[in-house]
Structure formats: C-alpha cells, structure tokens
Amino acid sequence: MNVATRLGITELGHTGLWVHDLEVMRAFYIEVVGLTVTDEDLDVGIVFLSSRPETEHHEIVLQRGAVEGPGNRVHQISWRLDSLESLLAFDRRFSEYGVPIDQKVTHGNALGIYFFDPEGNRLEVYWVTGDDIRQPFRKPIEVGAFAPQELLAESRRLVEEGGAAFQRRT
DSSP, X not given: OOHHHHTTEEEEEEEEXXXXXXXXXXXXXXXXXXXXXXEEETTTTEEEEESOTTTOSOSEEEEEOOOSSSSOOEEEEEXXXXXXXXXXXXXXXXXXXXXXXXXXXXXXXXXXXXXXXXXXXXXXXEEEXXXXXXXXXOEEOOGGGSOHHHXXXXXXXXXXXXXXXXXXXX
C-alpha cells in the first residue's frame, strides 16, 4: 500500500483554473471537451463542470481572476479522501509539519482544508459529505475543534443558516 492510500487519499478529485475570459473558457469545456455544468455563479465568476455529474459534482472549476502575463494559472489541486477521519488526520498532520493553511471550510457537499505546498501552489484535501448542496457555497469551519459527527452536524448547521442565496438542490 502506498503512503497516499494509507493516508486516505482515494483519487485526484478536481482541479481549478484561474481564467481571463470565463465565457470563452466555459464554452470550450462544454462544447469542445463535452463537460456538463453542474453549478455556476456568473456574477461571482465561477463555473463547476464534470464529465460524470452523476458521480462527481465537479472535476474542474473555472474561476475568473487570472493573473496577467506568464505565471501560475492553477487555482487549486484537490485530493478526495475516503473518510471524515482522514480529513481530521490531515488537519493534525498539517499542524505537525507546519504546513501553511489557507482555509478550512464546509462547502455543504464537502468539508475541505486548503493548504500550500513549499512553492506556494494551493492544494486541498476534502471529504464528500453526501449532502447535495448548490455551489458555490463556502463557510469557514474549524475542522480540528470537533469530533467527526459533531463536525458534520456543524457543517449542516452552517448550511441551514446560509441565507437567502443558499438553495438546497432536490
């Protein structure tokens, strides 16, 4: 068994790209690549796309806000985990190794920890909750402050108080 599998990583979940022209990029990934839009908020400037929407909410995220000229276009690289316990273990591991944390969040449909590698690339480990929540949805949550079932309950509480912009998909 390799180390990633032992730590709970099951697969590369999704990648995000910063883009200059969201409309052109959206059309390319739909019309040329054949992906399906699973959620989007064009006012915010974000589109979620999947090749298998019945299985994976999104495999690529396009977000307006690309840097000018040559440089990093990676928004994030995200690793899907096998369990909530693995997410909590990564939280402890990141603390132990002094890994810089960007944010710990609930997306309603997933709980994630965004962090940086030594060259400043943004990465994420996340666990899918099983709840079908319209995206984008993001609220900070202190992952390490809760036991597993309490963490899931807190995530659902944050979703429920999400406000008028939040809609649970049925």
